[in-house]
Amino acid sequence: xxxxxxxxxxxxxxxxxxxxxxxxxxxxxxxxxxxxxxxxxxxxxxxxxxxxxxxxxxxxxxxxxxxxxxxxxxxxxxxxxxxxxxxxxxxxxxxxxxxxxxxxxxxxxxxxxxxxxxxxxxxxxxxxxxxxxxxxxxxxxxxxxxxxxxxxxxxxxxxxxxxxxxxxxxxxxxxxxxxxxxxxxxxxxxxxxxxxxxxxxxxxxxxxxxxxxxxxxxxxxxxxxxxxxxxxxxxxxxxxxxxxxxxxx
Amino acid sequence: xxxxxxxxxxxxxxxxxxxxxxxxxxxxxxxxxxxxxxxxxxxxxxxxxxxxxxxxxxxxxxxxxxxxxxxxxxxxxxxxxxxxxxxxxxxxxxxxxxxxxxxxxxxxxxxxxxxxxxxxxxxxxxxxxxxxxxxxxxxxxxxxxxxxxxxxxxxxxxxxxxxxxxxxxxxxxxxxxxxxxxxxxxxxxxxxxxxxxxxxxxxxxxxxxxxxxxxxxxxxxxxxxxxxxxxxxxxxxxxxxxxxxxxxx
Numbered sequence: 001x002x003x004x005x006x007x008x009x010x011x012x013x014x015x016x017x018x019x020x021x022x023x024x025x026x027x028x029x030x031x032x033x034x035x036x037x038x039x040x041x042x043x044x045x046x047x048x049x050x051x052x053x054x055x056x057x058x059x060x061x062x063x064x065x066x067x068x069x070x071x072x073x074x075x076x077x078x079x080x081x082x083x084x085x086x087x088x089x090x091x092x093x094x095x096x097x098x099x100x101x102x103x104x105x106x107x108x109x110x111x112x113x114x115x116x117x118x119x120x121x122x123x124x125x126x127x128x129x130x131x132x133x134x135x136x137x138x139x140x141x142x143x144x145x146x147x148x149x150x151x152x153x154x155x156x157x158x159x160x161x162x163x164x165x166x167x168x169x170x171x172x173x174x175x176x177x178x179x180x181x182x183x184x185x186x187x188x189x190x191x192x193x194x195x196x197x198x199x200x201x202x203x204x205x206x207x208x209x210x211x212x213x214x215x216x217x218x219x220x221x222x223x224x225x226x227x228x229x230x231x232x233x234x235x236x237x238x239x240x241x242x243x244x245x246x247x248x249x
Numbered sequence: 250x251x252x253x254x255x256x257x258x259x260x261x262x263x264x265x266x267x268x269x270x271x272x273x274x275x276x277x278x279x280x281x282x283x284x285x286x287x288x289x290x291x292x293x294x295x296x297x298x299x300x301x302x303x304x305x306x307x308x309x310x311x312x313x314x315x316x317x318x319x320x321x322x323x324x325x326x327x328x329x330x331x332x333x334x335x336x337x338x339x340x341x342x343x344x345x346x347x348x349x350x351x352x353x354x355x356x357x358x359x360x361x362x363x364x365x366x367x368x369x370x371x372x373x374x375x376x377x378x379x380x381x382x383x384x385x386x387x388x389x390x391x392x393x394x395x396x397x398x399x400x401x402x403x404x405x406x407x408x409x410x411x412x413x414x415x416x417x418x419x420x421x422x423x424x425x426x427x428x429x430x431x432x433x434x435x436x437x438x439x440x441x442x443x444x445x446x447x448x449x450x451x452x453x454x455x456x457x458x459x460x461x462x463x464x465x466x467x468x469x470x471x472x473x474x475x476x477x478x479x480x481x482x483x484x485x486x487x488x489x490x491x492x493x494x495x496x497x498x
Contacts, residue, residue, distance in 0.1 A: 038472055090466065107359060131287070131353065143430075179298075180302050181393050223287055230349075
């Protein structure tokens with residue numbers, strides 16, 4: 001039963017074929033069965049199908065081609081707007097304009113996103129997550145007209161697979177799992193646990209193409225740099241606050 | 250294929266039956282096939298099986314009985330510790346001590362948690378998420394000896410189901426899904442979308458038991474109060490910073 005989950009892979013190229021409304025709705029309803037804090041369902045999903053709207057989203061995702069090629073783009077948002085409106089209509093005083101409530105809603109949104117991804121993959125579709133969602137959240141919010149207390153958390157592009165890429169590597173299970181308490185890594189542990197990843201021809205090629213000495217430098221100097229991380233830290237946290245989730249004093 | 254996902258429910262009571270190591274490892278390996286940012290796998294999972302260690306974790310989870318009754322408790326953590334150690338051993342200068350990197354690692358950890366939950370449920374196990382993980386993170390980190398750049402994000406209790414609770418309600422799909430752009434809710438929308446939830450006998454009972462006028466007041470005054478949210482906002486954000494993820498200036 002779980003073999004399909006084990007065999008999954010990210011799909012970035014899609015056939016030129018629409019996803020039926022009835023299938024998309026079924027997948028969304030299935031996803032909304034994911035666990036949610038106190039059954040509050042403090043998330044929303046914005047469905048983008050129209051080409052002009054995909055093109056408006058694309059720059060926020062650094063124009064990754066998957067955004068405009070996918071038949072469906074889903075933006076998963078932390079959303080306390082709906083719940084707060086419900087409270088206010090029901091003589092209840094909501095206290096959800098704070099960091100912990102943002103965290104709660106972000107968790108809700110991510111569990112739903114992953115449940116959607118699994119349901120879609122089990123139904124023969126392919127998905128790709130866009131991590132750029134937390135970089136350029138203000139542009140995404142503007143494109144989608146997100147109100148106060150709504151923050152984009154992640155995006156999935158969805159479609160029928162046009163390719164079957166090889167599965168990428170993963171670290172050995174003992175790199176990730178700690179028994180009873182966290183056992184910190186010695187230099188020898190790190191070397192052993194990352195040896196397979198470093199040995200892969202595609203990763204060796206990655207180093208050569210980027211004129212680096214080590215695979216780690218490809219990450220620190222090119223893919224996820226301090227400069228970008230610090231820039232997007234500020235943009236995202238400022239946006240969270242601007243949307244009404246105050247930071248503690 | 251996705252029917253089992255649609256039928257899922259949270260399980261809080263478990264049979265007195267261990268989960269084999271081989272099954273647990275297979276489920277964890279399956280979960281680690283979840284999507285991860287740049288294939289960095291910036292998460293760790295701490296497995297708690299020993300009774301004394303469950304009892305050390307329990308107070309951080311407000312002594313919810315599921316913690317000490319479950320054969321396995323899994324704490325999913327955002328983890329840049331391992332990746333940064335790898336960078337430093339490989340002449341690479343990591344820039345992951347910031348808020349955006351915390352967000353990246355938290356997303357990774359949550360997608361893995363949900364993939365674990367699904368794999369476990371498809372294999373006949375039951376799971377329960379503990380939202381208390383982001384409330385009392387400092388105590389959890391102390392109990393599990395979490396080092397710098399490791400933050401607990403969520404916890405799953407796992408075991409063989411000892412009950413089959415009724416499925417709880419969900420909002421209608423049109424409450425959650427927005428087409429092309431976010432359509433904000435009118436008071437009439439809110440009343441219509443929450444009408445079914447409010448009508449349920451269990452929710453009516455909830456109001457009566459708590460001596461409240463509306464269901465929303467049960468959330469704002471008892472379950473998720475401003476006072477607690479603000480307290481746990483401060484504790485969690487302070488802890489994120491203390492563990493090495495600096496906030497932007």
